[in-house]
Amino acid sequence: MTEQIQPVRGMNDVLPAEMAAWHAIETGARELLSGYGYQEIRVPVVERTELFKRAIGEHTDVVEKEMYTFVDQGGESLTLRPEGTAGVMRALISNGMLRGQRHKLWCAGPMFRHERPQKGRYRQFHQISVEAVGYVGPDVDIELIALCARLWRKLGLQRVRLEINSLGTAEARRAYRERLVEYLNAHHDQLDADSRRRLQGNPLRVLDSKNPEMRALIDGAPLLTEHLDPESHEHFQGVCTALEGLGIPFRVNPRLVRGLDYYSRTVFEWITDALGAQDAVCSGGRYDGLIAQLGGESTPGIGFAMGIERLVALLTQGGPCAAPSTADVYIVVSGPRASSFGLGLIERLRDELPGRRFELNLGGGNFKAQFRRADRSGAALAVIVGDDELQRGVAALKPLRRESGQSESPLSALAAAIESALAVAAAQT
Ligand code: ATP
Numbered sequence: 220m221t222e223q224i225q226p227v228r229g230m231n232d233v234l235p236a237e238m239a240a241w242h243a244i245e246t247g248a249r250e251l252l253s254g255y256g257y258q259e260i261r262v263p264v265v266e267r268t269e270l271f272k273r274a275i276g277e278h279t280d281v282v283e284k285e286m287y288t289f290v291d292q293g294g295e296s297l298t299l300r301p302e303g304t305a306g307v308m309r310a311l312i313s314n315g316m317l318r319g320q321r322h323k324l325w326c327a328g329p330m331f332r333h334e335r336p337q338k339g340r341y342r343q344f345h346q347i348s349v350e351a352v353g354y355v356g357p358d359v360d361i362e363l364i365a366l367c368a369r370l371w372r373k374l375g376l377q378r379v380r381l382e383i384n385s386l387g388t389a390e391a392r393r394a395y396r397e398r399l400v401e402y403l404n405a406h407h408d409q410l411d412a413d414s415r416r417r418l419q420g421n422p423l424r425v426l427d428s429k430n431p432e433m434r435a436l437i438d439g440a441p442l443l444t445e446h447l448d449p450e451s452h453e454h455f456q457g458v459c460t461a462l463e464g465l466g467i468p469f470r471v472n473p474r475l476v477r478g479l480d481y482y483s484r485t486v487f488e489w490i491t492d493a494l495g496a497q498d499a500v501c502s503g504g505r506y507d508g509l510i511a512q513l514g515g516e517s518t519p520g521i522g523f524a525m526g527i528e529r530l531v532a533l534l535t536q537g538g539p540c541a542a543p544s545t546a547d548v549y550i551v552v553s554g555p556r557a558s559s560f561g562l563g564l565i566e567r568l569r570d571e572l573p574g575r576r577f578e579l580n581l582g583g584g585n586f587k588a589q590f591r592r593a594d595r596s597g598a599a600l601a602v603i604v605g606d607d608e609l610q611r612g613v614a615a616l617k618p619l620r621r622e623s624g625q626s627e628s629p630l631s632a633l634a635a636a637i638e639s640a641l642a643v644a645a646a647q648t
């Protein structure tokens with residue numbers, strides 16, 4: 220046998236059986252975002268490498284070791300997007316959409332990071348990212364968090380909790396950075412290899428270490444929240460007070476620094492205790508300096524991204540969603556005349572009942588086999604067309620989800636008969 224071609228490690232197929240959960244999240248998010256005035260934007264999966272280096276920061280895990288970067292035939296260095304915000308900001312600049320204007324946008328699609336694949340951590344994964352550009356906050360910060368909370372309620376997700384922090388302004392962070400470096404240098408022997416590397420390039424990222432052996436050291440580090448500039452402090456108080464007012468529970472986590480460099484002031488993460496180590500399902504924050512850093516006119520912004528795979532895992536924890544039905548009506552045909560007649564009949568029914576899903580039995584088979592397929596399709600109703608029925612100008616209707624008898628309808632009135640049989644079936648479930 221010819222050798223099989225293996226899938227790429229860390230890149231998954233999403234199979235039809237998992238689609239119901241994906242759709243629930245995607246549709247739920249799309250409806251809600253539209254209800255909050257957010258518009259969809261789609262940007263390329265590939266961008267110039269320089270964009271991500273500048274936006275995310277040279278000394279981040281993503282840029283240092285996780286990007287899928289390649290040189291194309293024209294000799295340009297390109298990268299598969301590791302996150303969504305940079306591309307969307309680039310699009311706002313490239314299309315001249317800033318100029319003092321405000322935008323509420325969302326973008327969905329695959330992201331690529333060369334991480335170590337494990338449960339909840341993949342090399343191709345999907346995000347819905349949401350961006351509000353031109354809003355200084357804190358009102359928009361709060362509205363975005365409320366939007367997330369509403370989405371979890373809508374999806375029936377209970378085991379997610381909110382952590383927030385403020386990173387202050389770039390200037391405030393510089394002062395804090397000095398204090399932190401002093402502290403980390405004083406404990407240099409206790410730092411792991413990763414943290415020593417981060418200490419050189421980007422000391423704040425040491426606080427983001429996932430190594431449990433670094434926990435105690437990190438807990439003893441000076442707090443960024445104690446070094447906030449007065450405006451950031453006030454901004455953060457505004458967020459906290461409003462969240463309390465809205466009844467959205469949260470915990471201030473002074474160690475929350477986030478993995479990408481572009482954040483300032485408010486940062487937040489929705490965490491679950493139901494997925495093991497990969498516990499963040501949605502994260503984001505304010506990025507007031509990002510657009511200017513990318514060469515656009517200085518404009519504040521805030522956004523977040525949710526990880527669809529992790530949300531799907533949460534949603535399907537109680538077992539997979541019920542297999543969705545693929546048809547409302549299954550047409551069983553028997554006899555040579557009926558088979559060819561069936562194709563015409565079903566096309567006519569699709570015209571007459573455009574909202575209904577029909578599945579015609581394809582490829583023959585005896586009655587028993589056809590009814591087995593009808594059952595698997597999840598249809599509520601089978602329509603049986605045999606040579607005998609055809610001769611009499613009728614079709615038989617048989618409800619599939621309850622014990623009740625078959626009825627007949629003249630072919631000329633079949634569409635109406637199907638509608639009323641489906642209505643009866645729906646009323647009984
Ligand atoms: P983590 O701390 O888990 O590495 P992150 O801080 O790198 O997450 P972001 O870059 O903020 O995550 O991306 C937002 C969301 O995307 C995360 O909260 C998570 O749900 C999801 N996500 C990030 N990386 C992956 C991945 N490799 N596989 C699956 N989902 C991911």
Ligand code: MG
Nearest residue numbers: 280332334478
């Ligand atoms: Mg990460």
